[in-house]
Amino acid sequence: MxxxxxxxxxxxxxxxxxxxxxxxxxxxxxxxxxxxxxxxxxxxxxxxxxxxxxxxxxxxxxxxxxxxxxxxxxxxxxxxxxxxxxxxxxxxxxxxxxxxxxxxxxxxxxxxxxxxxxxxxxxxxxxxxxxxxxxxxxxxxxxxxxxxxxxxxxxxxxxxxxxxxxxxxxxxxxxxxxxxxxxxxxxxxxxxxxxxxxxxxxxxxxxxxxxxxxxxxxxxxxxxxxxxxxxxxxxxxxxxxxxxxxxxxxxxxxxxxxxxxxxxAVHSGASCAPAAPEEAGGALGDHRLPGDHRPGSLGARGGGGQNAHGRSRILSRCAAGIPGRAAEYRLRRSYGVCGAVVRKSRTRGLTWERNSSK
CATH class of the missing domain: 3.40.50.150 (Vaccinia Virus protein VP39)
Structure with missing residues (x-):
């Protein structure tokens, strides 16, 4: 047992x-x-x-x-x-x-x-x-x-x-x-x-x-x-x-x-400053954080990404829960592999879909 x-x-x-x-x-x-x-x-x-x-x-x-x-x-x-x-x-x-x-x-x-x-x-x-x-x-x-x-x-x-x-x-x-x-x-x-x-x-x-x-x-x-x-x-x-x-x-x-x-441990010459705001979009590696955190709303491992500035901008828009017509963002890693399509709707917030063709 x-x-x-x-x-x-x-x-x-x-x-x-x-x-x-x-x-x-x-x-x-x-x-x-x-x-x-x-x-x-x-x-x-x-x-x-x-x-x-x-x-x-x-x-x-x-x-x-x-x-x-x-x-x-x-x-x-x-x-x-x-x-x-x-x-x-x-x-x-x-x-x-x-x-x-x-x-x-x-x-x-x-x-x-x-x-x-x-x-x-x-x-x-x-x-x-x-x-x-x-x-x-x-x-x-x-x-x-x-x-x-x-x-x-x-x-x-x-x-x-x-x-x-x-x-x-x-x-x-x-x-x-x-x-x-x-x-x-x-x-x-x-x-x-x-x-x-x-x-x-x-x-x-x-x-x-x-x-x-x-x-x-x-x-x-x-x-x-x-x-x-x-x-x-x-x-x-x-x-x-x-x-x-x-x-x-x-x-x-x-x-x-x-x-x-x-x-x-802090090594000689290392900085103890908090991570810079512009790095926020890159912290999750292959996961993406479209702002609505309800079931089914988050990006998937293996999803893509833009540069750090682009990811931060997307995070800012998503986290704000901006209402409006459906919008799509393609988040693709700069070195390829696969992407994720994020759609925003009035009722569900942001949801993610895996796109394995890219």
């Missing part, structure tokens, strides 16, 4: 009730801890449903925010939830479709432990930030600090000892400050620091705690979905007995995450 078969992340609405409501609180604290300057270009790796991207857009006054996630379902939810100025694309965190040294900040929220090679993933994030740029992330402290999940796995192991192999606290050793610091250092980052982030997780009643475990999104709910009804009831009863209740029936717990940050 492969443990990873339970790591299902696809439905944004289901994730929201299970984890999104708490991850949003953690994202707010994380952004406060980073305390970054305005007008920076942010890449959100493993953006999920767009929680961190939305917080960065609202709080950090960024020049640009782009979220990347492998889950098409999550990216669809993110595109529907984040502000119009934020863009989300489907791509792999282990092979980011962006050019070297083109972003000021690369962040990742609650994703690192699900990646096959965390150090390689962080090195990939370091590749895309400028000299002196920031690479930062946060992960839940599954072993000790994630209150409702810790109680869930203790209840599951009590009724089914084989569940110990699936316990996120045991599986994700990287979710500890000393391990995170080592990953950042091994990825070549400097000025590494860690900090705890603790947020309240208050459930209205036991049903509010238990029902999200029935939806199959994430390791614990995936495990519950694999059980027979009788075994599921045993886990439910054990969990119910383990959680404290207030007089009104609510359950007040806490969730701790560990945050980590580091910077790409």
């Amino acid at each position: 492969k443990e990873q078969r339970f790591d299902v992340w696809a439905a944004g609405a289901t994730y929201e009730r299970y984890m999104g409501r708490w991850s949003r609180l953690a994202a707010e604290e994380f952004a406060t801890w980073l305390n970054c300057a305005d007008n920076l270009r942010w890449l959100d790796v493993g953006c999920g449903t767009g929680v961190l991207s939305a917080v960065v857009t609202a709080r950090c006054r960024p020049r640009m925010v782009v979220g990347i996630d492998r889950s098409e379902g999550f990216v669809g939810s993110a595109r529907a939830a984040v502000p119009l100025s934020t863009h989300c694309i489907v791509a792999d965190a282990m092979s980011l479709p962006v050019r070297d040294e083109t972003w000021d900040v690369a962040v990742s929220g609650l994703t690192l432990n699900f990646l096959p090679e965390p150090t390689a993933a962080v090195a990939e994030m370091a590749r895309v930030v400028r000299t002196g740029g920031l690479v930062a992330a946060y992960v839940w402290d599954y072993a000790e600090g994630m209150g409702f999940l810790r109680r869930f796995w203790d209840a599951a192991i009590e009724t089914d000892p084989s569940a110990v192999a699936l316990d996120e606290g045991r599986r994700f050793a990287v979710c500890r400050p000393e391990r995170l610091s080592k990953v950042w250092a091994d990825a070549g980052l400097v000025d590494v620091s860690t900090a705890p982030i603790e947020v309240p997780t208050v459930f209205a009643d036991f049903a509010d705690l238990w029902e999200p475990f029935l939806a199959g999104q994430g390791p614990a709910p995936g495990y519950v979905a694999s059980l027979t009804p009788a075994d599921r009831d045993q886990v439910r009863d054990a969990l119910s007995a383990a959680v404290p209740r207030r007089l009104d029936g609510s359950i007040a717990l806490t969730a701790r995450a560990w945050a980590v940050s580091g910077r790409r």
